[in-house]
Amino acid sequence: MAGKRVLIVYAHQEPKSMNGSLKDAAVTELSRQGCQVTVSDLYAMNFEPRATKNDIVGALSNPKSFNYAVETYEAYKKQSLSSDVVEEQKKLQEADLVIFQFPLYWYSVPAILKGWIDRVLCQGFAYEIPKYFKNGFFQNKSALLSFTTAGTAEMYFKKEYAGDIRYILWPLQHGVLHFCGFKVLTPQINYAPERASEDKRKEMVTSWSRRLETIWDEKPIDCSLSWYFE
Template sequence: MKAFLVYWHPEPQSFNHAMFVTAQATLTRLGAEVKTSDLYAMAFDPVSSRKNFRTVRDPAFLKLQTEEIYASEHQGFATDLDEEMAKLEWCDLMIWQFPLWWFGLPATMKGWVDRVFAMGRIYGGRRMYEGGAFRGKRALLSLTTGGPAQAYVKHGFHGDIHTILKPIQHGMLQFVGFDVLAPQVVYGPVRMSDAQRQAELDRFAQRLGRLDQETPLAWETY
């Protein structure tokens, strides 16, 4: 297995960081090759601009998709983006570790998607959904919430967690061809005891050892 872990959290003592470390250590112990992108430690810039490219298709008007297609054809992506795209193309399992903020990805991780999921190289033409460039690769969201589990069910205080995650799982991951596994959600770790948090880490490690037995989500059903 070739696993790519994409992580963002500003605090290295956070539970999200513990989840990230657990995934990295567990997958390595299981014999996987592991590459990581700790976006906070990397000071990854989430803002798209001409700095995304070493090439220029139209100097008079910046249309990112046009420049992405041109860069895809002329090896024109900035070095930092080219490195991230290479990890994406290399892996057969990708895990995103993050805190759910405002019902979505933290800004830096969303900006990573904006810049790295480039038209022409990552998607485009007929390369979308089941015909996407990453068909056969798997992706897993691993995240924490602020609220308790009962708040994230249908008709709950915040609504169904699967509905909340659909723009990410379907609109980003499945869009470029990934098979998406059920999310690993830890609800309200801030309210847990140390023993409960450790139990969640153990549960995650155990699941990582059985991922090859899991069936991806069928997007029409969530």
Template structure:
């Protein structure tokens, strides 16, 4: 069996941070299991987060009206992307799994990691206008978020002051990873390690190590498959009427995003659970 490869995209300034410890545990545990592990340490690399014309070699196709995504797609087709983007493309191409390790900043990833997403998940490389979501170009790869919070878990509950963590994760897990086709594993969340005792932090890392030992065999979280939508201009790319009708009597919506005006499915973006028949096959049970 061919060796599996894991890419860790890591964003923290300090090698003494809890995020650094989580990254190191992942490298050690996965390497011991026989995986090839690659780390993109974004701060150490001084990774450029801004998407600019400098990302493309040669002349712009439309310098009067610079559209980054359009220029990136053309540059990808013509092999004119900057060397740092191409280096990250090679890492992603090798990877069976990508782990994003970071501290939660302003309910999202740090700016340097957002820049990695914008510059590396290039149109043509990670997706096309015809190949998105479960047809995305990364559909044979897995990805997951592993991150620390500054606050306790209760603040991220459906009745917590910060709001439901499932809603917070939807833009990253659906709008970025699932959009590109990745099979998205449930996130690994380290709740408030800065406020935890040394023994509690050790227990957090031990739980992470235990999960890593079976990570690539895990099932992914649930997203509504494309066949549940009318994928036409006329249909507005909305959930098909018969699917809405089938859900009329159900307690919850389809997903965190396609909630159909109903309560959100519990833990839809944080756990792998038994799924509704519609989410499995696109057919009513």
């Protein structure tokens, strides 16, 4: 889809990792389609994951009692957020599709990616009251989680010790992406690449590339409780 803009928010330390290969495959395939692809390589950027007073440039609204959410909301309205946050917000604002590429850490994202979520998706920019969920700001954008796990696929079922993978996705897909209004696409999950053969790992990358060939035709998931828990 020539002219489409894609943002890949990538969180892995090693370029030669499976996550690195999946990121590279996405860049290659989407660029081949004529998309404009931007990668936020968080580790390479040395992205600051901590949400602190440094995210506000200039005077605080209430210097006597610091409230990060309130201060960043006011700073966004006054255009006084730190430059690194503003740069990421600009990338996100321009994107038609956002891909989050990461390894699953403790049933969630790596700290550096959680910091990106905390700092970039501030009130005023990513949501407003009551403009969230189906009324969210990013209704014209799609997003998906592409990630790797340490455990095999057989471990992520309701009666297994890891639990159903959809339970794990609830906070990220529903509490972050859907909350901000994104159309959430089916996650791309690559189970236990470190336990897989070289041929199997290549298959994972090829499968991802093939999916991306028709990614613009995909329908979003049903963002309801039943998708996750029934």
